[in-house]
Amino acid sequence: MYSFKLKCNGQLHKMMDLKVVVVVVALMAQVQLSVQLRFNHPLHGVVDRINQKAKGSYIGLVMAYSTEEAALQATGHFVPSLDIPWVDLAGRRFNIGKIKGVDVIYVKSGEEMLNAGITVQILVDAFDIKGIVHYGIAGSANASLSIGDVGVLNDVAFTGSWNWKEFKAEEGTLPELKFGAFNVPENCQNLLANIEFTSQQLFSVGKPVEDVFWQPIEPKWLSIASQLQNLTLQQCLKTYCLPKAPQIVYGLRGSTDNIFLDNEAYRDFLFNQFNISIVDEESVAIVATSRTNGVPSIVFRGVSDSASGENKLSEPSLSSLAAANAVTAALEFIGLLGQKSMVDDH
Numbered sequence: 001m002y003s004f005k006l007k008c009n010g011q012l013h014k015m016m017d018l019k020v021v022v023v024v025v026a027l028m029a030q031v032q033l034s035v036q037l038r039f040n041h042p043l044h045g046v047v048d049r050i051n052q053k054a055k056g057s058y059i060g061l062v063m064a065y066s067t068e069e070a071a072l073q074a075t076g077h078f079v080p081s082l083d084i085p086w087v088d089l090a091g092r093r094f095n096i097g098k099i100k101g102v103d104v105i106y107v108k109s110g111e112e113m114l115n116a117g118i119t120v121q122i123l124v125d126a127f128d129i130k131g132i133v134h135y136g137i138a139g140s141a142n143a144s145l146s147i148g149d150v151g152v153l154n155d156v157a158f159t160g161s162w163n164w165k166e167f168k169a170e171e172g173t174l175p176e177l178k179f180g181a182f183n184v185p186e187n188c189q190n191l192l193a194n195i196e197f198t199s200q201q202l203f204s205v206g207k208p209v210e211d212v213f214w215q216p217i218e219p220k221w222l223s224i225a226s227q228l229q230n231l232t233l234q235q236c237l238k239t240y241c242l243p244k245a246p247q248i249v250y251g252l253r254g255s256t257d258n259i260f261l262d263n264e265a266y267r268d269f270l271f272n273q274f275n276i277s278i279v280d281e282e283s284v285a286i287v288a289t290s291r292t293n294g295v296p297s298i299v300f301r302g303v304s305d306s307a308s309g310e311n312k313l314s315e316p317s318l319s320s321l322a323a324a325n326a327v328t329a330a331l332e333f334i335g336l337l338g339q340k341s342m343v344d345d346h
């Protein structure tokens with residue numbers, strides 16, 4: 001109908017042409033503006049100097065929120081650069097320094113996927129980054145994991161990409177969640193019907209766009225991380241001690257969504273359907289953004305709760321203990337990267 005009007009009404013047609021021209025001009029202006037921002041940005045020289053300072057390139061260390069950042073500061077391992085200790089870009093503070101002798105830029109991204117993705121993109125665009133180490137706290141969907149354990153993810157998926165189907169639609173080929181299966185006291189139909197889990201588009205340099213569900217972690221980095229298996233993790237917080245010593249657990253699958261998951265039925269569904277052990281709100285965005293840019297990444301997530309609405313162990317809140325264990329693993333890993341690059345350089 002709209003195109004009919006366009007064809008039959010010369011005046012409207014002309015107006016549309018004009019709009020197209022205006023849009024094109026506006027787009028060109030935007031492109032120029034962004035080019036100018038890049039080279040004439042007030043912090044451009046600062047960023048250049050930071051990049052020249054590192055002997056090789058930096059490791060980007062990313063966490064999402066204040067408890068996780070506080071856990072890093074409490075270790076005392078981050079030594080800020082005397083020259084330029086930090087630079088603020090897009091409202092985030094990029095802290096420049098060293099951890100165990102390795103050049104590191106650490107940044108608190110903010111919570112959830114968009115913040116995490118933006119932050120990693122800024123890191124790789126602005127700085128000379130050789131890889132991204134991500135740590136944080138997480139919920140567990142795997143009953144064999146204990147609070148305080150640190151999961152090293154092998155794969156992570158975005159579990160919020162759904163094809164929400166019509167009532168009584170036929171079953172598809174991809175994994176589905178049937179709302180009716182969760183009715184109480186008994187299963188029956190439900191107007192929310194079924195959701196089919198779908199993949200995400202992954203853009204990467206020099207490759208066509210791929211549809212992916214699982215985002216794998218760089219195998220070389222996983223093999224370095226396997227050396228952390230005997231790391232001693234924190235078991236007590238003030239006067240409270242966990243019943244057993246926390247461990248590093250390898251080979252886990254994680255899932256990310258912009259959802260704080262605290263529901264036993266859905267958490268069990270994720271474990272039973274996908275073998276997902278760790279649930280969080282950022283990891284997949286960090287891994288996908290790193291892969292898009294051809295940069296390796298790794299995820300260490302400390303279990304702070306069971307994601308199931310049961311708060312058996314939350315006296316006191318164990319988030320800071322989980323964050324402390326995750327940061328311990330991340331920092332040891334950075335130390336191993338430093339040793340490895342010394343070996344590689346000789």
Ligand SMILES: *[C@@H]1O[C@H](CO)[C@@H](O)[C@H](O)[C@H]1NC(C)=O
Binds near residue numbers: 142143144146251276
């Ligand atoms: C659940 O966690 C345990 C470690 O406590 C691990 O051995 C097991 O492989 C995990 N299950 C899955 C399906 O990943």
Ligand SMILES: *[C@@H]1O[C@H](CO)[C@@H](O)[C@H](O)[C@H]1NC(C)=O
Binds near residue numbers: 230
């Ligand atoms: C961890 O400890 C076990 C048992 O003492 C030992 O066999 C293994 O080699 C150690 N692993 C690493 C990476 O140090």
Ligand SMILES: *[C@@H]1O[C@H](CO)[C@@H](O)[C@H](O)[C@H]1NC(C)=O
Binds near residue numbers: 273274275
């Ligand atoms: C989950 O893990 C089990 C045991 O390792 C395996 O048999 C099963 O195929 C896995 N399921 C999925 C959906 O990957």
